[in-house]
Amino acid sequence: MSTILVTGYRSFELSIFSDKDPKIEVIKKAIKKELLRYLDEGAEWFILTGNLGFEYWFLQVAKDLQKSYQFQIATIFLTKNVGENWNEANQLKLTEFKTTDFVKYSFDHYESINQIKQYQTFLINNTDQSFVFYDEDAETNLKYFVAEMKHNKGYYVNQLTFEKLNDIMDEE
Numbered sequence: 001m002s003t004i005l006v007t008g009y010r011s012f013e014l015s016i017f018s019d020k021d022p023k024i025e026v027i028k029k030a031i032k033k034e035l036l037r038y039l040d041e042g043a044e045w046f047i048l049t050g051n052l053g054f055e056y057w058f059l060q061v062a063k064d065l066q067k068s069y070q071f072q073i074a075t076i077f078l079t080k081n082v083g084e085n086w087n088e089a090n091q092l093k094l095t096e097f098k099t100t101d102f103v104k105y106s107f108d109h110y111e112s113i114n115q116i117k118q119y120q121t122f123l124i125n126n127t128d129q130s131f132v133f134y135d136e137d138a139e140t141n142l143k144y145f146v147a148e149m150k151h152n153k154g155y156y157v158n159q160l161t162f163e164k165l166n167d168i169m170d171e172e
Contacts (some may be wrong), residue, residue, distance in 0.1 A: 003045040007134025008054030031061045050097040055134040074102035129156040
């Protein structure tokens with residue numbers, strides 16, 4: 001295991017509208033726990049797609065741990081114009097994704113749903129497994145991507161669920 005795809009809920013899907021929301025700290029604690037486990041198992045690359053929410057919080061934790069651990073972070077965006085209509089605060093977060101160790105864009109701009117399918121297939125085919133914050137009890141469009149991951153034989157999907165987050169809160 002050396003390359004892990006990281007994705008999950010966007011902040012608005014979790015009803016998180018402030019960077020000071022206390023739920024973020026619990027999520028970051030779960031991220032750090034899993035990230036350290038991955039690093040102990042020899043993970044070398046973590047691949048992000050540039051989504052705000054879980055991926056952004058993962059990026060924050062990972063950048064902090066890069067001070068002490070040797071690993072790389074990549075952002076592979078769907079399109080070059082991702083986030084062009086975002087507000088200033090979200091544009092700053094987007095800039096952080098653009099400063100990872102490797103940055104690429106799959107397409108110049110969005111043209112059709114087929115691009116999303118190609119993009120997701122590429123991500124799955126070029127990673128060893130995934131770390132996904134997704135719970136079937138709180139369904140979003142992410143369900144299709146998670147289903148595609150699980151459909152691939154030998155591709156492990158490590159799901160962070162609300163139940164796991166509750167367990168982490170109970171540990172405190």
